[in-house]
Amino acid sequence: MKTTLMVCNAEPEVVWNAFRMGNLMLEQMDDVTLFLNGPSVRYAAMDSERFPLVELAKIFTLSEGVLLA
Template sequence: MKIGVIISSNDAETCWNALRFANFCLSREDAVKIFFTGKGVDYQRISTEKFNTIEQAEKFVQSGGRVYACGTCIRLRNQEGSEMCPVSTMKDMYEIVKESDKIVTF
């Protein structure tokens, strides 16, 4: 199955759970893509010891998951894109929605 995960929250626990869910889907051999939008692009800044979003994101990428992030949202927060938060566009989010069998939002 192809699963799209859209994360627009900057709540550490919510992002952590979204990333854990995405990792679980990968473990079931689903194809998974994550798109960070809005406050979600802050997922690296909000990582805590208890809700380690960076660790979950690294595991996701190392397991073959694909990560995208809204370039406009990144720039609005005076951030730069990175491997873990690559600058993407609404077209990329559209393609994820279009090709996915299921979409989950957090």
């Protein structure tokens, strides 16, 4: 299944959940594109111990997910 997730939010938890969902779908062998728009493009600046966005983004792209920002 091909899926596109679109995120346009400045809340780290929202972006974190999008990456988590994308990674879960990639584990199920789905084709996933994650489109970050607006304030969510700055996901690396939102990275924290509670919401490790950079780590999740790395896993997402290494798992052949497509990240558009």
